[in-house]
Amino acid sequence: MFDALVRVGLQWIEVGIPKMGGDQLRLLQEVVEYNIERKLVAWNRGVRDDVNQSLGLGFDAVHIGLPTSDVHLRQSIGKTRTWVLETASDLVVYAKDRGAFVSISAEDVGRTDESLLVDYAGRLSELGADRTRLFDTIGIMTPEKYARKLALVKNSTAIDVQCHCHNDLGLAVANTLVAHRLAQWNRVDS
Template sequence: PIILSGWCRTVKDDVKKARQIGLKHINISISTSGQMVKGKFEGRVVRDPKENPSKPSIIGMMIEALEEAKKGGMTVGVNAEDSSRTDDEFLIKFAQTAKEHGADRIRYCDTLGYDDPFTIYQRVKNLAKEVQIPIELHCHNDIGLGVACSIAGAKGAIEAGVDAYINTTINGIGERTGNADLVSVILALRKSSGLKDLNLLDERVNLSKAWRIAKYASYAFGVPIPINQVGVGGNAFAHESGIHADGALKDRRNYELYDFEDLGRGEPEIVETGRKITTGEYGGIKGFRDVYEKLEIEFKDEKETYTVLELARYANVHTQKPLTNDELLFIARYPEQAKKILTVAPAI
């Protein structure tokens, strides 16, 4: 199931605010490596209370925020930022302490993309074996190993007898060179030689909307999809070499590991090159009706028509981009949900 989760610093006030807006699940995050504790806190904080009882500690701050969250009935993941540069002894102590104070899972963060698949497999397996708590993998792609490390780390956790969760982003968009790409991770779990028969992925995961979601994220963020992006890039199913083209035409399995139809690709796309009527911030009722007639949407009365028009105007102000057909359809079909999504300040 899809669960809305919040991200908080290990600060009690952050946790309280998350609870006030109705969040049931959060992750609390704090740095655990010697480098970050020294480089970010500059001597004001120690990692372990035993190092200097007179100073705030990483473990102490984590406990305080975690207990505040559990007091409010939340499920909580505890993030060890820069896990991959944190020594095993402290990482295990940090995770064990979190478990003892009610943490539901630990997030192993390869914050700088420092790990490789071999080291993360072994380290996560050891951590999971020692602490016996579900592990969440959060890997960055600084040296191109975000997906590989996510898969390897999850495999290590599962082999140690705990559940594993992989953080992904659409099209791999994220800080610096990004995070593990959603489609790539799913395809790796379903199609790679050593994993495809292990049934590690929930059977309800459906890739048929992958193409549309990837394109929408690219449009919304203003970040083009790389031509060689796994599954959804322009060249993902392109064949030019004579040998490759001949083989693909004879039998797609010669050069295609999975089908483009499975990703929702293959349907022709119509691009309007003549007159184009749009609706948005400055749209009027006639243009609005024209747009929705083309989408085959009819409104039951004038009140509903003007309600949706106002939402479409507001949505355009909100996104500062022309609304897509999917956005327009969503607003028309689910006006109450759209209104909530477009609310800038949550009701507290």
Template sequence: MSKIEENSYSGNKLIDDLDLNPIDIEICDVTLRDGEQTPGVVFTKEEKMNISNQLDSLGVEVIETGFPVVSSDEKDTVKQISNMGLNARTCCLSRALTSDVDSALDCNVDMVSIFVAMSDLHLIHKYNKSCEEMISCALDTIEYAKDHGLEVRFAAEDASRTNVDTLKNVFLRAQDYGVDYVSLADTVGVLNPSTTYHLVNEINKSVETPICIHCHNDLGMATANTLMAAEAGAKQLHTTVNGIGERAGNAPLEEVLMGLLVEYNIDRYDTTGLTDLSRMVEDYANITPPVNKAIVGKNAFTHESGIHVMAILENPRTYELFNPELVGGKRNLIVGKHTGIKALKGIVKSMGYSLEHDELCELKEKVKNCTDIKHGISRNKLEEMIKDIKTHGI
């Protein structure tokens, strides 16, 4: 039985009908590098190693471990993770400098991500150099890294605001130098699904090298853009746990993995560890995801409406796309102001109690008058009310 059948959910049949399944993909999680660029977030070496182990157990293919030239501690951490014996390949960031590649070599990583920006905005205001000067540095660095046996990802920072013909030309030149990937970074999150598809498709027409997509969430479309890039032919999809990262963050790992599973039936990742990993990163980063955060938010499988609760008790598929256990979560039925008698009866029964109709009416009245109603009644509080009714009567 497949994971899909076993966990009883309905995928997107329209996608099946359109035959748009992106099969040849891999995940590169950048939590340890881009995620740590979240203001106020610093992971210890032990925390980074723990996160790496969890990512590896999920089946993530590439882990971007850091930026070694930042500090000696960062370099040591990248090296430690590279030597952990993970199934995932390790990657680190590099500027277009051979000295950065030397740091990567010292760390024993499998892949180096050499980045430059080619947008006019960055060339003028960040580098104060011409595009040709930047590309010349990048190609020299790519050649040096390849000569030293590294996989090379050549990343165009701010690609989404760079002329497409410029990207094509530079990627073709990098391809001649043997790069293993070319990467499109939507650095300020300006893309939408349509423009993402167009950009990846245009590059794919001209370049044979596998394409990576790196989406930021400034407009709240990072997950959608990442999945659309996969449809257009991008191979490597970049994510962070809980979507942490600079400004509004990156494409969340948990959303991308579940999007791949539900929409495209890509089920090679162990999604049951997503909630535990989310809680780990929440603790280490001291950033709590919104309660309504998709997949891992505390309300992702919480139900209060009476109509919903009754249907959930009959068949969870009525109001849940997939079982919470599929992502390591738990269902939570809340008693609150929207809970009717029938739903209340079902919740009480699920807790192992049986109340007569007049007792249920009394319980509903107690719930309505409870000062905790604004936040919903906890299971323990509800059990106290039930026991009080059973003990003292109506």
């Protein structure tokens, strides 16, 4: 599959999760050694040891997954908004200090408080993160709602935004197309 992605010309390939170990780790080590002219991205939980492992394997681009909704913070990992802001800050600085391209999630963006989303994206941008990924983790967003979240981020910060839409309501393609359309402008209407 990896060879097929390279053959079709993809320039960015998120290849896997080193922390999973086993066969996936062996595959990721082979991919890094493949030495292709593509940007290879390793996916990481919001844990410093995960990011350290990816960088140690030779990845120069990392994605860091962190939840931003109160529901996911409290119920999934037992953490607070302060924790996610501090953890994101620490991990961005850690990876950027090692020369990495840093992409970092706002997971469950559909249920993320808008003021937190603006603070989060602003902090990521100030610290030098290269991109934030707006995850519709549970697939509850309509194109209008997704456009609003995207507009909030694009209008309040200079950070690049990437989409990640789930299809629970059958709207992942529509949400992605709305995001693509909005991405054509520097400032967007909400």
